[in-house]
Amino acid sequence: MSLRDHKKANTRRALVDAALQRFYVQGFEATTLDEVCQDAGVARRTFFRYFDSKESLVFPNRAERLQRFIELLESNPADESPLISLRAIAQIFAKEYSQHRPQLLARQRLIESTPTLRAREREIDEDWEQAMEVAFHRYFQRAGPGDLAARARSRSSRVDRKRVDLRARVLAGAAIGVIRATMQFWFDHNGRPDLGELGARAIDHLEQGFMRPGEGAQVTPSESLRETRKQDQRNR
Known part of the structure; x- marks a missing residue:
């Protein structure tokens, strides 16, 4: 890291530290940017070279963390299930989060309030x-494991979200639900449970389903649809 980059990193860290100290003591809404800049020894105009808003100070690594997640997710082998990839990535993030437990708990209390x-x-x-x-x-959409050229094109090409198929949307929606529920469970229990184990169990639930064998009526989709239509007709 160059001297200039080191200085920029220190300034960014000083702004975040000053902001969080203020937020925890007097609250987010009551804290002004002028107070944060004064505590960090930074001019107000300098602040906007590093952050676009006061809210960004609470999520300083938002873009970097997301980019890292995407890179890990897309580096999985072509024939590996997305759930296997998620399981491995969850362990990486769980280890890092557990190392910063006090800071994450304090920040989450601030967010929830x-x-x-x-x-x-x-x-x-x-x-x-x-x-x-x-x-x-x-x-x-990826080709078989042997088609290296097709796999490379798949990973490098841009994807219009409107063209994303239903399976991908359903799995992504379920996955973010798993992440959100797991983290909230961890926060609700003051970060005491093993986060890696929680993540693995949550993905197990997603992969295996929530209904026990024999639980609930066995109705095919077409039967369910016909019954719904009959009920609609009776209600008219």
Whole structure:
């Protein structure tokens, strides 16, 4: 890292540290950017070279973390199930998150107490879901393991979200639900459970389903659709 890059990293870290200290003491809404900049020893105009808003200070590594997730997801072998890839990636992130447990718990309490931060968190979830949609779409469209050229084209080509197939959308929606539920469970239990084990169990539930053998009526999709139409006609 060059001297200039080192200085930029220090300035960015100083802004985040100053902001979080203020947020935890006096609240997010009550804290002004002028206070944050003064505490960090940075001019207000300099702030916007590093962050686009006050909310961004609570999620400073948003873009980098998402990009890393995408790279890990798309580097999986062509014949490997997306759920196997998710399982491996979950262990990587779980280990890192567990090492920063106190900071993550404090930040989550701040997020849950601040409507604007909860809204920003939902935006981040949507970014992850859309990234998974595209990655899963490429997986489902990918050629067999022996067609290296087709696999390379699949990974490098841009994908219009409107063309993403239903399987990819369903899997991405389920996966972000698993991630959200697992993290919330971990936060609700004060970060005490093993996050890696929680993630593995959650993906097991996604992969194996939630209905026990023999539970619920065995109805084929066509039978269910016909029954729904009959009920609609009776209600008219």
